[in-house]
Amino acid sequence: MAVVAAALRRCDGLWLMYKRPEGKQHGGLWEFPGGKVEQHENPRSALIREIDEELGLVIDEATLAPSGFAESAVTSAAPQIVISLYTASRWTGSPVCHEGGEYGWFTPREIEMLEKPPLDVVLAHQLFAELQN
Numbered sequence: 001m002a003v004v005a006a007a008l009r010r011c012d013g014l015w016l017m018y019k020r021p022e023g024k025q026h027g028g029l030w031e032f033p034g035g036k037v038e039q040h041e042n043p044r045s046a047l048i049r050e051i052d053e054e055l056g057l058v059i060d061e062a063t064l065a066p067s068g069f070a071e072s073a074v075t076s077a078a079p080q081i082v083i084s085l086y087t088a089s090r091w092t093g094s095p096v097c098h099e100g101g102e103y104g105w106f107t108p109r110e111i112e113m114l115e116k117p118p119l120d121v122v123l124a125h126q127l128f129a130e131l132q133n
């Protein structure tokens with residue numbers, strides 16, 4: 001399953017993380033917001049749709065840049081997923097959690113400390129390591 005996620009960077013340098021609603025897979029954990037790419041959809045438009053549905057933000061597609069990739073372990077019993085992470089620096093609207101859950105703005109150091117699904121640990125590491133270079 002192909003999943004796309006966004007690392008939204010505010011101009012003050014903080015990043016948005018989304019806490020999944022309880023009851024969903026990985027409920028209560030903090031992730032980069034996004035969701036599954038539907039059939040016949042390209043990854044960038046899937047990401048723009050998901051962020052609008054989930055948070056009511058319309059990302060400026062021109063600012064999307066690929067910045068991370070993670071895949072589930074082949075040995076995992078859970079459905080296999082591949083996540084592509086894109087950074088985004090411009091959007092319209094203010095976040096509202098339309099599908100439950102909550103959001104927050106964090107420093108990279110704070111994101112490191114949040115409880116996250118395993119693939120987000122990898123994505124956060126790639127994102128912030130890349131930014132330091």
Ligand SMILES: Nc1nc2c([nH]c(=O)n2[C@@H]2O[C@H](COP(=O)(O)OP(=O)(O)OP(=O)(O)O)[C@@H](O)[C@H]2O)c(=O)[nH]1
Nearest residue numbers: 003004005025026031032033034035036081117119120
């Ligand atoms: N969106 C998102 N999903 C992630 C991340 N990391 C991670 O393991 N996942 C997993 O990837 C899958 C994507 O599911 P989702 O629930 O966000 O997607 P969706 O909105 O299209 O699903 P739904 O419409 O069935 O609720 C879930 O199993 C989720 O736990 C992440 O950073 N962002």
